[in-house]
Each structure stands twice: as structure tokens, then as C-alpha cells.
Amino acid sequence: MKKSLLALHGNGVLGLDSMESRFNIIRLYNHKDPESFGYDEENINKIIEDNKQEIVAINCTIGQQVSRKLIEALPNLEIIATFSVGFDHIDLEAAQERNIKVTNTPDVLSAETADTGMALLLATARRVVEGDVYVRVGKWLNGDLGLGTSLTGKKVGIVGLGGIGSKVAKRCDAFEMDVSYYGPNKKSQYSYKYYNDVQAMAKDVDYLMLCCPGGAATANLIDANVLDALGASGILINIARGSVVDEPALIEALQNGTIKAAGLDVFANEPHVPSEFMSMDNVVLLPHVGSATVETRTAMGQLLIDNILAHFDGKTLLTEVV
Ligand code: DGY
Numbered sequence: 271m272k273k274s275l276l277a278l279h280g281n282g283v284l285g286l287d288s289m290e291s292r293f294n295i296i297r298l299y300n301h302k303d304p305e306s307f308g309y310d311e312e313n314i315n316k317i318i319e320d321n322k323q324e325i326v327a328i329n330c331t332i333g334q335q336v337s338r339k340l341i342e343a344l345p346n347l348e349i350i351a352t353f354s355v356g357f358d359h360i361d362l363e364a365a366q367e368r369n370i371k372v373t374n375t376p377d378v379l380s381a382e383t384a385d386t387g388m389a390l391l392l393a394t395a396r397r398v399v400e401g402d403v404y405v406r407v408g409k410w411l412n413g414d415l416g417l418g419t420s421l422t423g424k425k426v427g428i429v430g431l432g433g434i435g436s437k438v439a440k441r442c443d444a445f446e447m448d449v450s451y452y453g454p455n456k457k458s459q460y461s462y463k464y465y466n467d468v469q470a471m472a473k474d475v476d477y478l479m480l481c482c483p484g485g486a487a488t489a490n491l492i493d494a495n496v497l498d499a500l501g502a503s504g505i506l507i508n509i510a511r512g513s514v515v516d517e518p519a520l521i522e523a524l525q526n527g528t529i530k531a532a533g534l535d536v537f538a539n540e541p542h543v544p545s546e547f548m549s550m551d552n553v554v555l556l557p558h559v560g561s562a563t564v565e566t567r568t569a570m571g572q573l574l575i576d577n578i579l580a581h582f583d584g585k586t587l588l589t590e591v592v
Pocket of ligand 1: 383558
């Protein structure tokens with residue numbers, strides 16, 4: 271009898287059909303809570319109860335809580351594979367206690383997500399979205415939009431110089447920007463200026479780009495003090511996690527002119543975006559599309575499948591979260 275894969279997510283463009291010969295796929299993503307990225311708790315309880323002995327694998331993505339409760343409900347679970355680089359939605363401790371493997375999709379999405387960061391930086395600094403609306407509503411007929419600010423020669427501080435952050439740095443180099451970074455450790459392979467204090471870095475730079483993981487270690491890292499340090503001509507770009515920023519403090523900073531602008535791909539309670547952002551001209555909003563291209567989502571889907579198959583074929587996992 272085939273074992274079951276509990277699919278909280280459809281695995282993007284690639285889908286899960288190629289796994290049908292190996293697994294009974296329980297497509298829980300068809301029971302999605304329309305108000306969130308998450309599955310519908312009530313609907314799935316029965317499905318899980320009826321299949322709990324057979325379920326050996328879960329696939330999921332950002333925002334879909336793989337909680338201790340869910341992990342403990344599945345006595346034969348062996349692997350959790352997430353279609354994302356971030357894994358802050360998975361209770362790692364609960365998984366590790368039972369030696370359940372956890373895999374993610376790093377590297378294949380780094381360049382794409384870095385591009386999203388640059389798109390937001392250009393969009394905010396050069397007022398791209400504002401300019402588009404300006405033309406469409408006919409305001410140009412009455413005068414010019416006004417000036418943006420340069421990227422060339424400006425200082426950018428990258429929070430988290432990991433897979434994505436280092437690709438952002440490379441792109442900023444190409445834009446002739448002065449790159450520095452903050453993170454828990456100095457990275458000897460890079461010559462960029464290192465800060466072990468994010469507020470000190472924010473004070474020194476023009477633009478702050480968040481690329482770090484989410485989770486408890488970075489929760490509200492960017493608070494009112496950091497925003498104050500970034501200052502009135504500063505721009506904040508967040509391609510990391512909404513949890514990294516104190517969102518009410520950011521709203522206040524944008525309303526009061528404490529910082530100039532923000533480009534946001536991620537929010538504290540996705541897909542709900544605070545209404546205050548909607549009416550701000552100095553904010554560019556994206557619906558968490560950091561890695562959202564056909565090419566990258568296909569590569570992520572393949573990596574997720576390869577990890578699950580490697581596990582059940584007794585091979586080394588390609589990208590295990592440790
Ligand atoms: C991920 O995959 O964790 C990121 O959020 C990409 O944007």
C-alpha cells in the first residue's frame with residue numbers, strides 16, 4: 271500500500287503529479303482557508319485523523335503552520351519539505367525531537383529574490399509606481415512628477431548577508447553602491463564593511479535592505495530606534511519576513527517622515543496588509559513574490575520533490591535544514 275504525502279501546497283508550476291506513482295497525495299491545499307495562506311483547520315482535522323497512520327511526508331510553504339500539534343498528530347511522519355527558503359512556519363524543535371527531516375529550497379531562489387529587492391529599491395528611490403499612476407491619471411499634463419533619489423554612490427546596508435543578501439550585494443556593486451552588512455557574524459569571504467549593531471549601520475546608510483531569516487531571533491529587529499537612525503532620507507526594503515519589522519513603528523515612521531519610503535514584499539500577517547499602507551505614496555507593496563517566476567518556482571518544485579524522493583530512496587538529502 272502506498273504511503274501518503276500530506277500536501278498543504280500544490281508545489282507551484284511543477285505540481286505533484288509526478289509523485290503519484292510513489293505516494294497517495296492528500297491535496298489539502300484544495301481545502302484552503304480563503305482568508306489566509308493556511309489550510310482550513312476544521313476541514314482538515316478529519317482528513318488527518320482518517321489518514322494519520324499512512325502520512326509519512328508533508329509538503330508546505332510559507333505561512334502554513336506546521337505546528338507541534340500537527341507533527342504530533344502524525345505518528346509516522348518522516349519528512350517535512352517546504353517550498354521556500356524560510357522555515358519559520360515549521361516547528362523545528364518538534365520535528366527534531368522525533369528525528370523528522372526538514373528540507374527547504376535555498377540557493378535556487380536567491381538570485382530571483384535579490385532581483386525583487388532591487389526592483390523594490392528602484393521602485394521606491396526612483397518613484398516608479400508613483401510615476402506610472404501619475405501618467406495614467408493624467409497628472410503629467412499639469413506638470414512633472416518631481417525628483418527621485420539615486421542608487422549610484424549611495425550606501426546600502428544589508429541585514430543578513432546569506433544566500434539572498436549576498437546576491438543583493440552583488441547587484442548593488444553593479445549599481446556602484448557602497449555596500450555594508452549586519453548579521454550575527456562577520457563573514458571573512460566578503461570585504462564589505464561589517465556591523466554587529468543594526469542601529470549603527472542604519473545610521474550610516476541611505477538604504478536598508480532586509481534579507482535575513484524570520485523567526486524569534488530576528489523578531490522586531492527593525493524597531494522605532496532603527497528607523498529613527500535610518501533617518502528622513504532613508505528607504506527601507508523588506509524581502510525577508512514581516513516579523514523582522516515592528517510594523518506599527520514602520521507605519522508611524524512613514525507617516526511622520528522619520529524615514530522617506532519603504533518597499534515591502536512581506537508583512538506581519540500575510541495576506542492581510544495594514545490599511546495605512548494603502549494610501550501612502552511613499553510605499554511600494556508586493557504580495558510576497560520574492561521568488562515568483564516560472565523558472566525559479568519550477569526549480570523550487572523540483573528541489574522539493576528531489577528531497578522527498580532522496581529521503582525515501584535512502585539517499586542524502588539535497589538541502590536539509592539543520
Ligand atoms: C522564501 O522562500 O522563504 C522567501 O520568502 C522567498 O521570497
